[in-house]
Amino acid sequence: MTLLHEPDYGTPAIEGEATVHLEIDGHAIAVPPGTSVMRAAAEVGLSVPKLCATDSLDAFGSCRLCLVEIDGRKGTPASCTTPCEPGMKVSTQTQRLERLRRGVMELYISDHPLDCLTCPANGDCELQDMAGVVGLRDVRYGYAGENHLDAPTDSSNPYFSFDESKCIACSRCVRACDEVQGTLALTIEGRGFGSKVAASAGESFMESECVSCGACVQACPTSTLQEKSVIDLGMPTRTVLTTCAYCGVGCSFKAELRGDELVRMVPYKDGGANEGHSCVKGRFAFGYASHPDRVLSPMIRESIDDPWREVSWDEAIDYTATRFKQIQATYGPQSIGGITSSRCTNEEVFVVQKAVRAAFGNNNVDTCARVCHSPTGYGLKQTFGTSAGTQDFRSVAKADVIVVIGANPTEGHPVFGSRMKRRLREGAELIVIDPRRIDLVRTPHIEAKHHLQLQPGTNVAVVNALAHVVVTEGLVDREYVAQRCEADAFAAWADFISLPENSPEAVEAVSGVPAQMLREAGRLYASAPNAAIYYGLGVTEHSQGSTMVMGMANLAMATGNVGREGVGVNPLRGQNNVQGSCDMGSFPHELPGYRHVGDDVVRAQFESMWGTTLQSEPGLRIPNMFDEALSGTFKGMYIQGEDLAQSDPNTKHVKAALAAMELVVVQDLFLNETAAFAHVFLPGTSFLEKDGTFTNAERRINRVRPVMPSRTGMQEWEVTCALATAMGYPMHYDSSSQIMDEVAAVTPTFAGVSFARLDELGSIQWPCNEEHPTGTPIMHVDHFVRGLGHFVETPYVPTDERTNRRFPLILTTGRILSQYNVGAQTRRTANVAWHPEDVLEIHSYDAEERGVADGTWVSIASRVGETTLRAKISDRVPHGVVYTTFHHPVSGANVVTTEYSDWATNCPEYKVTAVQVRPVTPVPDTAEALTKSQGRV
């Protein structure tokens, strides 16, 4: 598949009916009102020369190359800024236009290096192309005049360079940063001939506000902004279309190769999730796949104190199967289990849960979604009937009020964050509910109407207060509720939510949010034509995570904000395949498609398909497995792509549990923290080697195509199948496509999904079945999946994790843009340039009270552990709250987090830990370790 040169229509598509009829170079065409002449021409296959225009950006009209003639009009207007009108007759190719265009090109080329043959963009340069198109043969002005040819090159960014001498000042980079990314880090500095692109206030790209999303590089028509990998390796020659393996946005990328070497990742314009945009991780941070730390051969050892021994795949599989069988023979069938990974494909996850249920013979399978979005699954299933978000990402463009709760889209889900910012710049109102002042609260051209800076742990009280305002002030959408929801449940909920304990005045006392602000926010949400909720782990990772999800669903149903564009309740999933790993039956109580293991009819279907008997009782969840391990009854664990020893709470407890097991099998790219406790290491494949599908946060199933052969010689699903077979349950597939066919056969929401169909449609949002053959962008349109929407009463129950005199501060955790989760991938890329270490944000009052200075080392201690971080004094966090990220193992944020968890799902309460902070001197061992870890790039 070669997609190197996608069509560029010059200006964005306009939605609407094609009612404007016109003629261009004798071709009749009809377009929606507002469509540019340039775009209309491109749609009939006519190419108007252009430099400053590209269809990801609004028309600018600066290069004067796209001039056209229009019958009955004077002059030669720019086709990019001229809208089509009924009856227009346009000429794009005349002698007059050719003369004018050549003149324009002469001016450009008179101030451009003539080094095409040695330029990195040779063959992929729009300036070079246009010189050819207009028939440029000479430059009358010569090259000796004043010019920019000696302008410096800024190479400060690790991934791209800015060669100012090649800049034609078309402003595409500036506009891309404004319109696509929304960071507004670039500008045109100076006037006239002195005009030049500048980052922030004339700083280097690295020092500026640039977030390295790559939109400017993508937009640049010359080699001014160029990937360093292209400069080093040369222009790619072929493309494989695939899907990013970082966050839950699931961006589509063209992996561009030169021979077998991956040169760059370019965001795909037709990617449903990202529509041509990217972030610093997906665009640039793929180098970990070829990092020397990759382990490519299987390894085993008798004891975790022994050195690793490289073995063949056969020996590794035989050893693992034999040991698992011995453990089950000694301790019983329930003594082993497996964990699936949200970084793996649907197909890889499906076979692991199948292996556990069919080969291990129990339901002890869980997934890393346990520690992030399991409350989403519970809460949305109870209220709406299915465990998934309601909208596609595109829907945010129709929202009038956007509520962001416990999420930080510009850091955690940056490509969606850019979409959201675009809508906010257009005028949508924003409510942020977060203890910390995230960037969205106030950023260029955006300011939240309300920032509800609540005390960590009081989400449910706050959402109840908002709903209280809706119900007691007569803001319920009565017609919607009457038609779409259960009447009795609504009545009971309305009585409950109207209680004085849920009033803003009562909630102010526990949450710290002023009652008046709660009332105004509730009114704003309820009175908007379209109001949408977006939320993240700041909702789910609490002792009442599931309650909060139901609270948000209640609020959305009561105001009629579910079932159309611009509304909904939308989880922003952490990892690329959280949704998919849950869909594939990774939870111990559910078979694929969220159907309970106790359902005899469903189980019989799987038993028939798989030719074995399945257990009808739920298995153990991850934290339950750890507890059983410490009790001596759980002895073996197969861990697919998860670093439990770093990512799960109270790492001391986790490590003790892992150490208590007789067989820990880790399948991963690197010897991670968990591998220190493993007896078998099965090397995994990076996303560049996988063949399968990911399902993103909007239920979009995207193909993951192999860019290169597996470096381990095996696909991960083949390894799992071999293990199951060695344990006595034959499992074989010819291809990953065959696995998806089995998923479709046993999962009603995937009934219409196949690799062939995905290749045909590009991507599919489930449910995809006879009723919805091309998928379902928006759910619950005419009715909820469960029929009528179900209101659930959501009493606020304070967490058991309390502050006291010993632990007077609340620690909450989050992410940063450049790093991803536990950092196993991004720490092995140049992204460490932006975030070499985790730091502790602390309010100046709390810092001063403890004698903590900015940049100094502090100890942070909770009831379960203690670690050391560098302090950063910040007014983003309120007095009494401290904040850190968890991207570096050496700083060990999860050493201090506790095992308190969501009441319904056991999702850990990462977001609330009572701690004390004190300065430490001299610089602790952590500093040394940190310095060493920085050298691992």
Added chain:
Amino acid sequence: MIPEKLVLMANQIAANSRYLPTDQAAEMVAAHLRTFWSPVMRDELETVAAETEDDAGLTDDPLVPVVRQALDLLRVTS
């Protein structure tokens, strides 16, 4: 399992059903334990309940009454 943790988890489920009348709350807790807890965890909670039966209803009882009622319901239906 660690008994204290099972007790904490069960009491937490009960606390989140406190909006319901006691009988319904017990049914809700029982349904939750049946749907989401593995049999080994339910059995171990039963063991805790049996070992602390003398404290039932007293201030020293580690289990809240609704959890004990839910366990009664589970025994009836199993």
